[in-house]
Amino acid sequence: MSETLTAPPRGTPVAGAPGDRQPERTTSAPRRAASVPSALLAILQGSIVWIILLALWFAAAKYFPLGDNPLIPSPQRTVLALQESLPELWEGTLSSFSILIPGLLLATLLGIISGIYVGSSALLQRIFFPFARVAAPVPPTVYVPYAIAVLPTFKLSAIFVVFIGAFWPIFQNTAAGAHALESRYRDNARILGLNSHEFHWKVVFPAALPHIFSGMAVGLGFAFILLTVAELFGANAGLGRFVQYYADFADYPKMVAGILYTGVVTYLAMSGLEAIKRRALFWHR
């Protein structure tokens, strides 16, 4: 063999013989050196909205309409309320997650499995898409009262509603991803003689992963919305319930603390999904 190859560390392109075209790399050494101040700049730019909002909050709490309005608790009071409620909020988080996780897992599992098979079969598309086109856009919040009435426990009905809300975006994105399978991968699967199971799970599924993760991000967002809405209706614990409860008692510092806490939890869940996505799609560029 005329080509000499040296063992490179994982993750770097292999330097072939001089004629070999290298895959494009976007970060060159000089640019990386210049990117330190630009990273700092990016952090500053990203903080602008936060700083302005915080300043407005301080100002509103102090001066609007004449200062010390109970509807606008000051940031200091809110932080104190948050500190005080942390144990209660943690309990609420556990309660909420005991609804969120089963609903979301079920939606992910069923959404992916059905999406992969429906998306890669013209027949199944003809059978299921006319129904999905009508059922998917129904705002899942309308199911909440009925689910609570029909299902034996509040928990079950909340899980069901979370499931419905998260299922459709995951199913639809997965089906779209499976449907968009590049023909060269399909040809290759046929040439290698892959059976149906191998075709769906070793080819269609990984190829559809970018779509699947988009669907999961939307589904996760919906799941949080439906979870908190369901908790407003009938829970005796949970994040949505916490906010509703203290609003009923006009304890606005605690209520605002609950909103902020829920925001942080949602953000962390989204970031977690994003991290999983980056790991799973390392091959995707």
Added chain:
Amino acid sequence: MAAELRLEGVDFSYEETTPILEKIDLTVPAGQFVCLLGSSGSGKSTLLRLLAGLQFPRHGQLSWNGQPITGPSLERGVVFQDYALFPWMSVVDNIAIAIGKAQPKARKAERREQAEACLVKVGLENAIGQYPFELSGGMRQRAAIARALALRSPVLLMDEPFGALDPTNRARLQDLLLEIWETEVPRKTLVFVTHDIDEALYLGDRIVVLGSTPGRLIADLPVGFPRHRERRALFDNAEFHALRESIAETLAADTLRQLVAA
């Protein structure tokens, strides 16, 4: 029945009014290296897809060893131009999955061992655990060849496999392909699609020229240069140049005919 690839009266079109391929009759004896040469629009890639069993003719018959071609088969390996490795599998897993299909009884460790051997054969011993995105175009195409070899199919169909490579890599991979093909016993029946006359002359035992719109056979030439060809010597050879001229003229005449018809 002699071992051969046979096409009889093959017509292909997506719509009846615009034929892509018309009345193709061709017999390729086992072990022959045939280059299908033609300009773009000559349907040469379509012809290869028909041989692969990925598409079916409107009329006519294709067969291998007397058996009609009714779909893809592990007897006919295919290498495409656009390095169609699965990007979510490491290079060695891309090969191992092919071995798993060709030898369903092989254990996991055996498959991996054989896959590594195939990669060594094409000079990728240092890229075994890497992913396609980490490789250059030439290396990805080496891996694609390794995967086709892993199927151990008696027929190998290649659709402009080196078309996207720079000249240096192209020459290197041509040599690699010849080296592998010439040392195998028995030799594979190889159908190689290209639009590069020099490539066809350097590689093939025979050149089949396809004319355009619709695609049909316009020339069928034996290439008699002895095997273990020397690139340099061949390119200095007078007979090589005469053949090259005559093929170029055939293609030019076909282009002219098309222009007049238009």
